[in-house]
Amino acid sequence: xxxxxxVRIVPRFVDRSVVFLVESLTGLFIKLGLTPNxxxxxxxxxxxxxxxxxxxxxxxxxxxxxxxxxxLDMLDGKIAARTGRRTRFGALxxxxxxxxxxxxxxxxxxxxxxxxxxxxxxxxxxxxxxxxSYIRAxxxxxxxxxxxxxxxxxxxxxxxxxxxxxxxLFPVYDQxxxxxxxxxxxxSNITAVQRILLVRRLDQSKTPRA
Numbered sequence: 581x582x583x584x585x586x587v588r589i590v591p592r593f594v595d596r597s598v599v600f601l602v603e604s605l606t607g608l609f610i611k612l613g614l615t616p617n618x619x620x621x622x623x624x625x626x627x628x629x630x631x632x633x634x635x636x637x638x639x640x641x642x643x644x645x646x647x648x649x650x651x652l653d654m655l656d657g658k659i660a661a662r663t664g665r666r667t668r669f670g671a672l673x674x675x676x677x678x679x680x681x682x683x684x685x686x687x688x689x690x691x692x693x694x695x696x697x698x699x700x701x702x703x704x705x706x707x708x709x710x711x712x713s714y715i716r717a718x719x720x721x722x723x724x725x726x727x728x729x730x731x732x733x734x735x736x737x738x739x740x741x742x743x744x745x746x747x748x749l750f751p752v753y754d755q756x757x758x759x760x761x762x763x764x765x766x767x768s769n770i771t772a773v774q775r776i777l778l779v780r781r782l783d784q785s786k787t788p789r790a
Contacts, residue, residue, distance in 0.1 A: 602651060606658040616660035620674045623652030627681035631688035634757070639747035646744070649681060650737050675717075678733065682709055685740060689757055698754075701761035708768030709736055715775040728778045729771030736764050 609619065630645030656674055660666045683706060690702035712731060719726035743760035747753040 602654045602658055606655060606662060609655055609659055610663060616656040616665050616670050617673055619652055619656040619659060620677050623649050624677040624681055626652060628684045631684035634685060635688040635692050637753050639744040639753055643741055643744035646737060646741055653678065679713065689761060698758040698761055701758065701765050704765035705761045705768065708765055708772055711772035712768050715772055719775065719779045724779050724782050726775050726779055729774045731764065731768040731771040736768065739764055
């Protein structure tokens with residue numbers, strides 16, 4: 581059942597560049613003998629390293645770790661497709677580790693801001709991000725395609741990455757991270773509500789009227 585795919589805030593040229601790089605690395609990883617699940621676990625480990633750098637206020641290391649995590653998240657699927665190793669367990673493992681990885685970033689910033697107001701923004705950002713993913717999964721389980729909204733996982737990574745870049749260029753680390761958390765918190769929760777309303781509309785369009 582079709583639904584709206586929504587608007588992405590990641591520029592198309594960035595998507596194309598990343599896909600080209602990932603395609604180039606896929607063959608190398610296959611030659612090294614890495615399985616899709618091993619790459620998923622590697623990305624999970626890198627994400628927690630990135631979280632450590634976020635906690636300690638090292639934007640360059642956090643940016644590099646986040647970029648590596650995002651690339652590995654794409655690589656596992658490419659490797660699975662090219663080697664014929666797609667499994668339902670692998671898909672579940674990948675999605676589960678994605679949630680834990682994203683939690684690591686919010687946890688790191690929550691700990692950093694534990695005595696300041698951005699702590700609550702970190703909680704709200706994690707809640708919104710979780711709900712965006714949950715509603716999509718639940719909707720697809722009910723037979724609806726639900727990808728509307730602009731704050732998907734890649735977009736959340738982009739915002740945190742831009743905050744890191746701002747902190748690399750200027751001495752505004754805490755301000756940049758707090759702003760990123762507020763933006764993610766607000767827009768991800770709006771996206772979650774959009775998806776709920778989309779499923780309601782799709783369901784009503786298929787429900788016979790009495």
